[in-house]
Amino acid sequence: MDEGKALRILLIIGGGIAAYKSCELIRLIRRNGGEVTCVLTDGGAQFVTPMTLAALSENSVHTTLWDLKNEVEMGHIQLSREADLIVVCPATANMLAKMAAGIADDLATTLLLATDKPVMAVPAMNVRMWGHAATQANVATLRDAGVMVLQPDEGTMACGEYGAGRLPEPDAIWAAIARWTGSGAGSAGEAAPKEEQGGLGGLIASLIPRGTKTRAAAQDALLADKGSARISPDDLGPRATATGFGDAFDGAPLAGRHVLVTAGPTHEPIDPVRYIANRSSGKQGFAIAAAAAAAGARVTLVAGPVTLDTPPGVTRIDVQTAREMLAAVRTALPADVAVMAAAVADWRTRDAMDQKLKKRSSAPPALMLEENPDILATLGTSDARPGLLIGFAAETQDVVENARGKRTRKRADWIVANDVSGGIGQSVMGGASNTIHLVTQSGVENWPEMPKEEVAVKLVERIAGALENIDD
Numbered sequence: 210m211d212e213g214k215a216l217r218i219l220l221i222i223g224g225g226i227a228a229y230k231s232c233e234l235i236r237l238i239r240r241n242g243g244e245v246t247c248v249l250t251d252g253g254a255q256f257v258t259p260m261t262l263a264a265l266s267e268n269s270v271h272t273t274l275w276d277l278k279n280e281v282e283m284g285h286i287q288l289s290r291e292a293d294l295i296v297v298c299p300a301t302a303n304m305l306a307k308m309a310a311g312i313a314d315d316l317a318t319t320l321l322l323a324t325d326k327p328v329m330a331v332p333a334m335n336v337r338m339w340g341h342a343a344t345q346a347n348v349a350t351l352r353d354a355g356v357m358v359l360q361p362d363e364g365t366m367a368c369g370e371y372g373a374g375r376l377p378e379p380d381a382i383w384a385a386i387a388r389w390t391g392s393g394a395g396s397a398g399e400a401a402p403k404e405e406q407g408g409l410g411g412l413i414a415s416l417i418p419r420g421t422k423t424r425a426a427a428q429d430a431l432l433a434d435k436g437s438a439r440i441s442p443d444d445l446g447p448r449a450t451a452t453g454f455g456d457a458f459d460g461a462p463l464a465g466r467h468v469l470v471t472a473g474p475t476h477e478p479i480d481p482v483r484y485i486a487n488r489s490s491g492k493q494g495f496a497i498a499a500a501a502a503a504a505g506a507r508v509t510l511v512a513g514p515v516t517l518d519t520p521p522g523v524t525r526i527d528v529q530t531a532r533e534m535l536a537a538v539r540t541a542l543p544a545d546v547a548v549m550a551a552a553v554a555d556w557r558t559r560d561a562m563d564q565k566l567k568k569r570s571s572a573p574p575a576l577m578l579e580e581n582p583d584i585l586a587t588l589g590t591s592d593a594r595p596g597l598l599i600g601f602a603a604e605t606q607d608v609v610e611n612a613r614g615k616r617t618r619k620r621a622d623w624i625v626a627n628d629v630s631g632g633i634g635q636s637v638m639g640g641a642s643n644t645i646h647l648v649t650q651s652g653v654e655n656w657p658e659m660p661k662e663e664v665a666v667k668l669v670e671r672i673a674g675a676l677e678n679i680d681d
């Protein structure tokens with residue numbers, strides 16, 4: 210999303226009975242300062258008219274690929290690139306199937322295949338259509354490719370049957386969009402009046418509930434970023450490779466959430482060729498980022514120097530030092546959850562040399578160290594503290610006791626503690642599996658040894674459960 214500009218949504222309306230609810234969604238987006246451009250499928254046009262959508266959006270409505278005027282300028286590609294977010298609502302079973310298979314036989318599916326922008330799909334269909342193995346496989350494929358597929362509601366359907374498949378209420382869809390922007394869920398009823406809106410401040414003001422601490426903190430954090438290297442959805446790359454977490458979750462329990470993860474070691478320079486480091490491989494943090502994305506979250510991964518591939522659907526920011534990591538974390542806020550899995554160096558050299566240190570015949574040089582910023586503790590006391598703050602503790606002795614102390618000292622909600630003792634190659638650091646002690650306010654859970662991917666899924670499930678409780 211460009212700073213200072215309104216949120217631009219490209220809304221694709223499919224051929225479902227719930228298409229009329231997209232009219233209400235347009236109203237909500239606009240009332241909250243966003244802009245909407247509509248694409249109506251042939252199926253969608255059986256349920257709502259282009260005239261209604263044009264009147265509500267105050268924009269042209271696009272209905273066909275075969276538009277000579279627009280296609281002189283490759284209008285379908287342009288449309289797919291102009292928005293900050295593409296929302297498919299309602300996403301019919303047919304639309305999900307075409308998206309998963311890469312079919313491009315009309316304007317909507319062609320631009321969905323051509324886009325480099327994030328896509329959110331809001332399914333709505335009969336309970337049996339939703340439960341069908343083909344639809345479920347298509348949803349898993351799409352989530353695996355980084356599409357945010359929201360979970361339909363359960364209830365009585367237009368056809369009279371009961372079950373999962375109803376379109377979520379427009380208010381809930383808007384809340385998911387607002388959370389995706391990173392500004393916290395703005396319920397439509399709490400939006401700022403129009404006269405307060407305008408520019409970046411106006412949009413943020415309208416996205417965040419009024420009068421709350423979160424709103425003030427989030428607004429400060431975003432405004433402070435003006436002109437700095439804030440990651441925007443524009444930076445999200447194509448999402449084509451599989452995570453392996455595609456069907457790990459029942460639905461998208463973190464849809465609409467922003468999850469911030471740090472991973473890997475930091476490197477603290479001694480001179481241009483040497484540095485202080487640790488054995489962290491980043492595998493656990495990357496697995497958590499991948500699992501959170503598969504669970505539907507918008508994920509920002511701040512990574513120290515590692516050689517791992519970026520999981521699909523994850524925005525990655527590479528850093529070298531602890532200070533760079535803290536700056537990137539601050540820039541990425543606000544977030545609903547922060548999982549601080551990086552092994553941040555406690556110390557850095559006080560005077561890193563510009564030139565390579567030379568070997569001398571006399572005594573070796575003394576390295577003077579100074580303390581690095583404590584990223585977890587900084588977040589713990591920050592005004593923009595995420596609702597759920599999770600730290601990691603790598604210990605070689607008194608693992609649980611030390612983790613308990615760390616949780617209180619750093620004002621974290623949970624500490625994921627692991628024993629990193631063991632020789633080179635046998636330690637959790639760099640290894641493929643992990644034995645976790647999850648330390649929370651209510652006690653300690655001892656998880657058996659399991660692959661780091663399984664730890665990631667289990668932790669993300671716990672996070673989703675905790676967020677539900679926070680919302681309640």
Ligand SMILES: Cc1cc2nc3c(=O)[nH]c(=O)nc-3n(C[C@H](O)[C@H](O)[C@H](O)COP(=O)(O)O)c2cc1C
Pocket residue numbers: 222223224225226227250251252253300301302303304333334335338
């Ligand atoms: C009255 C009626 C209601 C329908 N409702 C839905 C629906 O809610 N969800 C769905 O997936 N398909 C629904 N369908 C079937 C779709 O309209 C059909 O699969 C169509 O090809 C989808 O078009 P699209 O690809 O433009 O979305 C409905 C069909 C009819 C006739």
